[in-house]
Amino acid sequence: MHLTRPRIFGLIAVIATLLVLAGTVSFPALERHYMRQQAEKDAVPLKLAVEGLRAAVDRYAPLPALIAERSTLIDLLNNPDDAALVAAVNEDLRQTAATVRASDVYLMDISGLTIAAASYREPGSFLGRNFNYQTYFTQALNGALSSFSVYGTTTGERGYFYAAPVEDGERIVGVLAVKFNVSAFESIWRGANSEFMVADRNDFVFMSSRPDWHFRAMRPLSDATLRLIAQNLQYPIDRIELLPITVRPLDADARLVTIEGETRETYILTAQRLADLDWTMSSLSPLGPATLSALRSMLIAGLTGLLLLGALLAYLLKQARQTEALAREKEAKRLLEAAVAERTTDLETALGDLRQTQTDLIQAGKLSALGQMSAALSHEFNQPLAAVKSYADNAGAFLDRGRVAEAKDNITRISKMADRMATISAHLRNFARRPQQATGPLLLNAVVQDALAVIDMRLTSEGGEIAYTPPKSEIWVTGGHVRLQQVIVNLINNALDAMADQPERIVDLRIENTRLQVRDTGPGIEHDAIANIFDPFFTTKAPGKGLGLGLSISFNIVSDFGGTLSAANHPDGGAVFTVTLQPATPMEVAAQ
Incomplete structure (x- = not known):
């Protein structure tokens, strides 16, 4: 049920009313509980008073x-x-x-x-x-x-x-x-927290800490009892009056008494019998402290209930506000979804164009890299071709002379040269083809080896060295083989470009878990350029040396894999580019 604010306040009012009714009903029982406690406390001073009276009487x-x-x-x-x-x-x-x-x-x-x-x-x-x-x-x-x-x-x-x-x-x-x-005892009793009285077998009060209770009977006396008192002159017969007292039992040892007089007084009475003297000594404690204790307990319970009600009210109001806010949010969401739905088709079309443009840019970057390596490519193919022709001519001459073994050796060398050119062609074909968008688990070292095979042609032509030690165990990461290869080639090419003016160009390539780092020993990255280095068309190269798309494309590729690409300056000089990829398990099937 949805709780609106009027319903919440109505519920709180009902709970508060029930609490008040419960307190009203339970107060008499609570007050009675404290009366019994007071009676138990009064039993101790009463016992002391009885022992004192008995000791004095026995002394005489x-x-x-x-x-x-x-x-x-x-x-x-x-x-x-x-x-x-x-x-x-x-x-x-x-x-x-x-x-x-x-x-x-x-x-x-x-x-x-x-x-x-x-x-x-x-x-x-x-x-x-x-x-x-x-x-x-x-x-x-x-x-x-x-x-x-x-x-x-x-x-x-x-x-x-x-x-x-x-x-x-x-x-x-x-x-x-x-x-x-006996008045000496009464002077001792006066000033105590309770009143004391001593009555004989006829419930006639002859000693009390209250003088106005002297010679008053707590119950009507029979004519025979009055005649006996008058005969023995035991008490002043003309002063005997009835003490207007009402008695209600609390438990076996305590009673609640009300004495009518100039004022109506209520006491908790605890009595002890002195059987040998045929007396009864009573302690009468005012009801006020027990009532105050009950009121105090009820007040504490009431305050606790108010605090709980306040907390409940705050909670329910918070829930109501959240419900109202959720309703407003749903309405706003509905309106927003309606507005978004109107734009969805245009955005999907634009997103398709953007993806196509990104793919074209990646392909253009690859072709640009291939163009830079064209001289090395020519050398890589011309040298094997020249060797193949030489080995073929020699094999023919050996066959004419009947030297078959030597002819076979030359033919074997020709086969090896052909395998070498086929390997170079496969790397270039894989590098140049358009990648699929799907990602999956792949071996990081295998991608690095393919990238190094592609970059090897530039190293042969221009010089340079890759310092790389493969990891001791296979590391599986999430990504696309061709696109990740493109990122590694781009980072190595940028490192070689950064060290163009150095006599020794060594690129440090390291793998730690799913993190790959490419470091050069060039001049490093200017501080102001680090924040923008992955922006499209941002470049620190000289005009004509690059479009500033390589790092931007690489950044987006790594982001598509769920990883990160960052750049920083190394404390010992040069720049460090770090590719952090998501780990993968080999049981998954990669869709390149």
């Missing part, structure tokens, strides 16, 4: 029994009217409370009346108060160690009480109680 547990062993307490219980003994025990208990950092240490007789207390100097002292209604008193009076959390009805302080019986022999004569203030 053995104190009542240890203090109850003091003999002065027994003496006072047996003599409660001894004023000096009362004063001594009060001061002793005051110093003990200061040492162990207890809120109060007090002594009660078996009726529950407090007869000595560490807080005897304070206005809210327990002296004279009766606590026989307290559970910790009744349990201790029955001979058991006891503990109890309670709101101090006398001092107004929230405390935790430990009690132990005071024994005189096997007889219990009183109860010693130790109270410590």
Whole structure:
């Protein structure tokens, strides 16, 4: 389907809408994931807080029994009217409370009346108060160690009480109680990243880092529970309120709670049970960080999606531009092809004329070369002919004298002379004939040998030498035998012409792979002439010495073979012409 720009923008809008919908749907699950992570993180500080609370509570547990062993307490219980003994025990208990950092240490007789207390100097002292209604008193009076959390009805302080019986022999004569203030823990919890609360078995909050949560129940309390609290004066019954809390489970160890108040607050709650104390301590971490983490992840995902959408949009627009450009190109091509079709016939006719002209020029160049070698040609044929006549006359004379063997020898010499003239004639015929246009694989050394045979006549007439060592292995190249021979003859003739004024004319001919080099030791090529040396009718020879077509024709011939012809000056003097041909395999069939 072809995507136009409106379709592309529509597709991007649909994808963006789907991404927004996917983000909206997946956000609650992502937020829940970060809630669980936050709960796992909160488990560590909660565990530390629980261990700290337990250690502090356990630190006071053995104190009542240890203090109850003091003999002065027994003496006072047996003599409660001894004023000096009362004063001594009060001061002793005051110093003990200061040492162990207890809120109060007090002594009660078996009726529950407090007869000595560490807080005897304070206005809210327990002296004279009766606590026989307290559970910790009744349990201790029955001979058991006891503990109890309670709101101090006398001092107004929230405390935790430990009690132990005071024994005189096997007889219990009183109860010693130790109270410590729980607000010290809350001061430590305040300032943490999470809020902490401690609730009893009835989910009644009696300790918390938030004062407004004190003495608030997390669930409605039954009438029986309220009556028990009022009976034991465990908490201020007039201050008990319901904490408006909504709980939703996140997993087995964490819950999401919402507390209604002046403001609506949502927390991630992680709880740990203190079974021996029958308490539950909870850590409440604000929901905000988990929500921010989820939003951050969604933002990153959204930005990533925007980048991908931007990249997709850019890619599709690029494809659309390319498609449009291709359509325009096809239309332009169609128009161009229509215009070209109108000119094709004229161009084909002109190209045919050009090829014919090139063929005629090549042939004219060959005939010109043959004309230059006419004197050598005359010598090459006249000398064998004169020898043939002499050998024929001698053979006749030998036959007349009956000297048959000598006559046969002269006839053999005549045959060799005839073979020599036939070889010269074959080289000239091959050189002069019009070449075919087809190219194919051919042996480079064979072409060079035929060219040297043609040029040998000029060397015999004018003098000169070709320095050439055939390659050790056969080299196959792509070309036409006759046309490549013409190129080599032209390059050697030009090299000989360049050394016309030198006493020794030596042309260096070398083959390296499919590259053939022809070098002379003449004056070289002028720098300005190198760029134009292969142009038609460009020549550096004197007027009348050449038309300037040889190198141009040779250049075009080599180009037809898929090769190159270049010219340069040799560092040691003279010019170097290099023919580089395409390699060929001998299995191909050459069509000359």
